Amino acid sequence: MKVIGAGFSKTGTKSLHTALLKLGYCTVYDALENAVYLEDEWKTIFEKGWSFEIFKKMYENIDAVVDVPAFYFWEDIYNAFPDAKIILTVRENEDVWFKSLKGHMECRDKIFVQHLLEWFSPSWKRTQVMRHNYGEKIYGDRYMFDSKWFGRKMNEQLLKLIYRQHNAYVLHKAPKTKLLVFNVKDGWEPLCKFLGEPVPDEPFPHKNPKGGIVQYWMITHPCVLKMKNEMKITLASILLGAATLLGVLVYSKIS
Template sequence: MKIIGAGFPKTGTKSLHAAILKLGFGTVYDALENAVYLQDEWKTIFEHGWSDEIFKKMYERVDAVVDAPVFYFWEDIYDAFPDAKIILTVRDNEDVWFKSLKQHMERRDKILTLHLLEWFSPSWKRTQVMRHNCGEIIYGDRYMFDSKWFGRKMNEQLLKLVYRQHNAYVLHKAPKTKLLVFNVKDGWEPLCKFLDVPVPDEPFPHTNFKGGIVQHWINTHPLVLKMKNEMKITLPSILFGAAMLLGVLLYSKKW
């Protein structure tokens, strides 16, 4: 483990993910990788607690971690990997952050494929334990990361308070020589200086613009493509089974 992302979602974590890969760090675990590859470990952590040994085993072959739920456990992961560097991604202010979060979640709710995955992909359903625990413990809303059909209510004051408290805690507790407070608008220079790597001769990546990363993942991410293939098998099977049951019931009534 070389880099621990301690920044809240919607602070440029997807852009940081892309930048870290471009800088030559091989394996980066984002929220999706954690939810799929490490769902059992996170279930244990949320329900029974954790230790340095658990995190060492989880991330022994991973170069960097970003986004949920690792940003919330940054200090404990750092205890397991004390040579790692910590990056706290931030927005210009908490109003900008909340607006981005709200926009992301509302756009996410409009994606029909995501609703269907929650119902008909076994792999997606298995991520529910981590999603519900993250929502409840971090945001105070157990169903924060579930898709909402009929509108989403978000407690702006509470969410801003949680964001503010988290950033203050990181600034207070993280070793100053190991911490970079990073706004992705600042580009390559501060990040490359902090990581002691050359500045690439290309623009800094800016991904997940206005919440577009979810649709991009649905179209391209190998883990989500696998879930979509599961859905293509599960959904027709359920519909066929329901049609057969209906046929049997109607036939029984007829006779």
Template sequence: MKVICAGFGKTGTKSLYAALHLLGYNTYDFLENATYLSEEWIKIFEHGWTTEDFRRMYKDVDAVTDYPAFYFWEEIHKAFPEAKVILMLREDEDAWCNSMEKQLRIMEGSFLLRLMQYLSPTARNTVAKVFPYLGSVVLGHTDSFHWKPFRWARINRELLKLKFRAHNAYVVQNVRPEKFLQFKCSDGWEPLCKFLDVAIPDETFPHENKSGEILQKLLETNPHLMKMKREVLMSSAIITLTTGIAGYFLFTRGPRNIYHSVTSWMKTLPEILHTRT
């Protein structure tokens, strides 16, 4: 581990993630954490952790950004004391809170994301298990990531800002200055590359997730979400086909005939099995 991003989501973490990739760093963002390391994170949330847990989780990773790792930056830094820490900043708390609330609402409003919790085995066994802890542990906001049917989460803006303020202040006070960079995406490549001691790329500094539009882009390009989307489509097709077949038999034969067909088949089943043995 070389770089730990200690900044909250919606402070430019997706842009930093893209920038680190351009600089050649193998970087884990939320989706990598929630898919590759979901079991480890569930264990951390439910039972606690050791420094060795984080050392094992990130031994082959160069950099980490976004949820839930940013909240555990200090624990990761204990495992990798030579890593550098970057704290992403916004212009003020209200701007960050507005952006966070908008992102949560966009995610809540995605029918596909809601379906993934039920129809994608990958999403159900990884992302959907990690999500609830993000609200209760990281945001101090139990309702934030519980996507319950037919309702919107209650968002306490003042509590969010309190968490944001306390987290940032703690990072500033506890990272050694030579290992620490406070950074805004508007700063561009120069301070980041100087801090990391790497050459400045020819490409423009990335600007991802402007106005929260990253969700649609990820659904179209991210391999983890694309796999989950395919599983939703496959599960939907199977459900539709099964429902159609059941509906056809119900319509053409009626409940009574279906019942007699099933019971008749069940009566002959022992004879069939005996014949085969």
């Protein structure tokens, strides 16, 4: 583990993820990788507790980690990897952050395929346990990351308070020589200087504007593509079963 992202979701974590990959960090775990590849470990952490050893095992072959739920456990991950550097991604202020978070969640709710995945993909449903855990423990809302069909209510004051408290704690506890407070609008220069990397000859990546990353994942991410295939198989099985049952009923009536 070389880089630990300590910033909340919707503070440029997807942009940081892409930037780290471009800088040569080969394995960067984001929210989806954590949910799929480390599902059992996170379930243990949320439901039974954690130790130095569990984080060491989870991330010993990973170059960097960003976003939920890892950002919430940045200090424990750092204790397991004391040579790592810490990046606290931030927005201009908490109002900008909350507006972005709300827009992201509302964008997710409009993706019809995601609603179907929640019902018909076993892999997606398994990740729901972890989403419920970190929704409750980190954001104070167990069902925050479930898709909403009929509008979404979010506790703005509570979420802003959680965001403030987290950032203040990172600023207080992280070693100053190991910490970068980073707004992705500042581009490559502060990030590359902090990491000791040359500045790429290309624009800094800006990913997930207005929550668009979820739609992108739906057509590109291998984990989601696998879940969509599961969904298709499940739906086909249900339709085949329904057709068979209907045929049996019709046949029995005719007989």
